[in-house]
Amino acid sequence: MTDPLVSLDNLTVRFDERPVVDRVNLTVHRGDIITIIGPNGAGKTTLIKAILGIEKVSEGQVSLGKNLIIGYVPQHLTLEPTLPLSVKRFMLLSGRSLSECESALGHTGIAHLLTASVHHLSGGEKQRLLLARALARKPDLLVLDEPAQGVDINGQASLYDLIRQLRDDLNCGVIMISHDLHLVMAATDKVICLNQHVCCSGYPADISHDPAFIETFGRPVAESLAVYHHHHNHSHDLHGNVVDSDAHNARSGHGGHTECDHAHH
Amino acid sequence: MPIIDAILDDFFWRALIGGLGVALVAGPLGCFVVWRRMAYFGDTLAHSALLGIALSFLISVPLNVGVIITCVVLAMALVLLSRTRALATDTLLGILAHSALAIGLVTLSFMPDVRVDLTGLLFGDLLAMSREDLLWIYGGAALILLLLAVLWRGLIMSTIHEELARVEGVPVERIRLVLMLMFSLVIAVAMKIVGVLLITALLIIPAATARRLAHNPEIMVAMAIGFGFVAVSGGLSLSWHLDTPAGPSVVVTAFAVFLLVYGAAAKVRT
Numbered sequence: 001m002t003d004p005l006v007s008l009d010n011l012t013v014r015f016d017e018r019p020v021v022d023r024v025n026l027t028v029h030r031g032d033i034i035t036i037i038g039p040n041g042a043g044k045t046t047l048i049k050a051i052l053g054i055e056k057v058s059e060g061q062v063s064l065g066k067n068l069i070i071g072y073v074p075q076h077l078t079l080e081p082t083l084p085l086s087v088k089r090f091m092l093l094s095g096r097s098l099s100e101c102e103s104a105l106g107h108t109g110i111a112h113l114l115t116a117s118v119h120h121l122s123g124g125e126k127q128r129l130l131l132a133r134a135l136a137r138k139p140d141l142l143v144l145d146e147p148a149q150g151v152d153i154n155g156q157a158s159l160y161d162l163i164r165q166l167r168d169d170l171n172c173g174v175i176m177i178s179h180d181l182h183l184v185m186a187a188t189d190k191v192i193c194l195n196q197h198v199c200c201s202g203y204p205a206d207i208s209h210d211p212a213f214i215e216t217f218g219r220p221v222a223e224s225l226a227v228y229h230h231h232h233n234h235s236h237d238l239h240g241n242v243v244d245s246d247a248h249n250a251r252s253g254h255g256g257h258t259e260c261d262h263a264h265h
Numbered sequence: 266m267p268i269i270d271a272i273l274d275d276f277f278w279r280a281l282i283g284g285l286g287v288a289l290v291a292g293p294l295g296c297f298v299v300w301r302r303m304a305y306f307g308d309t310l311a312h313s314a315l316l317g318i319a320l321s322f323l324i325s326v327p328l329n330v331g332v333i334i335t336c337v338v339l340a341m342a343l344v345l346l347s348r349t350r351a352l353a354t355d356t357l358l359g360i361l362a363h364s365a366l367a368i369g370l371v372t373l374s375f376m377p378d379v380r381v382d383l384t385g386l387l388f389g390d391l392l393a394m395s396r397e398d399l400l401w402i403y404g405g406a407a408l409i410l411l412l413l414a415v416l417w418r419g420l421i422m423s424t425i426h427e428e429l430a431r432v433e434g435v436p437v438e439r440i441r442l443v444l445m446l447m448f449s450l451v452i453a454v455a456m457k458i459v460g461v462l463l464i465t466a467l468l469i470i471p472a473a474t475a476r477r478l479a480h481n482p483e484i485m486v487a488m489a490i491g492f493g494f495v496a497v498s499g500g501l502s503l504s505w506h507l508d509t510p511a512g513p514s515v516v517v518t519a520f521a522v523f524l525l526v527y528g529a530a531a532k533v534r535t
Contacts, residue, residue: 054431072432079425082472083300084479093422094433117480137433 003065004029005141005173006051010060013046020046022197023060028141033167033174035184038194039216044177045075047194048143051175071134071172073144077118077126085118087129096136104136105129107169108162123150127159135166142166144176148183156180181217279394280458280511281501286402287455287467288493290409292475293486294451295468295493297444299476300424304469305355306343309362311452311464313339315369318386322379323372329401329453336449339365344445366461389460389512391504402454409447416440421482458497459512470519471496474526492522 004027013021021043028034036044049055051062052072064070079085087110091101105111108128113121121129127147134142147163148156160183167174178184184191192201193213200212272278298307314332321331339361347354373381385393413420422430423437431437455464471492472485479485499522500515507514 049428052428052432054428070432072429074426074429077426080300080302082476083424084476084481084485085425086481089481089483090425093418093425095418133429 002030005065005068006175007063008051008060009063011047011050011057011062012059013043013050013055014058019058019196021050021194024194024198026192026198028173028175030140030171030173031167033164033176033189034192035188035190036175036177036192036194037179037181037184038199042194043196044194045145048145048175048177052143065140068141069137069139071137071139071142073127073130073134073142073147075145075149077130079118081119087116087118087121088114090118090129091133091136094133094136100138101132101136104132107135107166108132124152124155124159127151128162131162131166135170139170140172142170142172142174142176144174146177146179148178148180156183160184273396273399276392276394277501277505279396279399280391281498283394283399283402284458284497284501284515285494286399286406287451287458288471288497289490290406290447290451291455291467292471292490292493293413294409294447295470295472296475296482296486296489297420297424298448298465298468299472300482303448304465305358305362307448307452307465307468309343309358309365310336310340310448311456311461312362313365313369314452314456314461314464315386316365316372317369317453318381319369319372319376322376322381332453332456333449335365336452337446340445340449344441384510385460386456387460387462388510389456389458389463389515391501391511393457398454398457405450405454409450412443412447416443420444459515463512463516466516466519467493467496470516470523474519474523477526477530492519492526495519495522 006026006028008024008026011021011024011026012019024047026034036047038044046055050057051064052070053062087105088098088101091105092098094101096104102111102114105114108131110125110128110132113125113129118126118129127150131144131147142163144163148159151159160180163174163176166172190201190203193199193210193216195216199216200210202210272282298304313335317332317335318328320335321328324331343357343361346352346357352360370383373379373383382390382393384390419430419435419437419440422433422435423440427437451468452461452464455467459467472489474492475485475488479488496515496519499518501511503509503514503518504511
């Protein structure tokens with residue numbers, strides 16, 4: 001086994017003595033996709049900010065691999081309306097060459113937007129731009145904070161597919177935060193359920209039966225996920241809700257084609 | 266060089282050359298004021314310049330030095346105080362801006378021996394530009410342009426997304442500090458031309474005008490410099506021909522250009 005990209009040793013972050021992240025241990029290797037889930041205020045964002053070095057660690061340790069290049073995809077790109085910025089200029093600010101930037105944009109499927117203004121992009125296009133920005137740096141580790149936020153349900157599924165594919169192409173490690181439990185359960189290697197401390201972790205199929213998981217998210221969610229695992233072709237479920245299978249079938253009744261991966265463009 | 270001497274002997278040319286030097290750095294810094302929503306912050310620093318003048322007389326140092334030091338100290342105080350979050354930033358700025366201005370005025374009134382042209386300091390004076398001021402302006406401008414060129418990528422990145430910049434290794438805090446120092450410097454050198462009350466206008470209006478036409482940050486900066494040149498040369502000519510106060514004339518010209526550009530752009534749209 002090669003050296004881990006990241007290892008956390010009893011990582012603790014406190015705000016005013018209150019532990020927000022409590023003694024978390026975690027290792028990420030090349031090729032891993034690790035998804036952090038958990039309720040609001042569970043310390044998910046604080047945890048990845050500590051890994052990124054932009055949040056002060058109160059106790060414990062974050063060890064990063066030597067010369068590790070991190071590609072960070074923040075939750076939002078909220079641009080001041082007064083700041084004019086084209087996609088091309090934003091990409092070039094990564095300090096990489098134009099051809100590297102163009103190939104990164106191609107990877108995330110928005111090469112045609114090279115000369116567009118960042119202000120005119122849709123939510124999904126902005127997320128793909130942020131992803132391309134991270135890719136242009138040829139990262140060893142990709143860190144994503146709710147990458148599918150503000151993206152419609154079809155877009156979410158294809159975004160998670162894209163992340164998986166990028167992991168294969170770049171052979172990098174991936175840490176992401178997600179609320180899209182249904183999609184995550186199908187697209188991830190390992191899930192960490194955070195509620196200040198790691199309340200449970202493991203493979204998606206196992207974790208939905210974990211009593212700690214059921215306690216955190218409630219039985220309906222856990223059961224819907226367990227059920228969902230038997231039908232994971234249907235990649236366009238409602239966000240976090242139990243799916244009424246009749247209504248679901250009625251909506252997607254056009255020729256029984258239920259894969260919506262390519263509905264983005 | 267007799268020609269240069271002849272030009273520099275003329276107060277109008279001195280004012281114009283000085284004003285263009287100020288516009289050269291007011292353009293890029295004005296863009297950062299607009300991008301980072303620092304208009305009120307710039308106002309506060311500018312108002313504190315009067316306190317700096319009063320202090321310079323008290324401890325007899327050159328005016329520019331006194332103003333720079335006061336602005337820097339105030340900028341640091343602002344950064345530290347806003348971190349405590351006891352007061353909202355705009356409340357804090359409102360308190361410090363007007364208190365600094367008031368303390369400056371009160372202090373000056375205690376010094377009857379010092380004859381200062383208060384109107385000139387507050388609103389700018391066409392006649393006040395000395396050869397030494399020109400040295401200050403172009404020395405300051407050279408330093409600011411050099412810093413901007415060296416730090417450009419980090420400055421833009423930390424303006425677009427501070428955390429992303431930090432992950433990419435941009436020293437965000439240090440850049441913020443340098444930006445504050447540059448603001449202090451530009452206020453000290455722009456004071457003579459437009460006066461402390463109108464400096465922020467010279468920073469913001471050309472940048473805002475440029476925003477309407479520019480598609481990239483660098484182009485916006487270049488255009489802001491251009492509009493600043495127009496404002497300074499137009500305003501000072503106005504002041505010379507109609508005997509109007511220099512600072513307000515410059516700002517009126519900048520505002521007229523702003524209206525023209527936005528009006529024309531709206532017409533093209535429809």
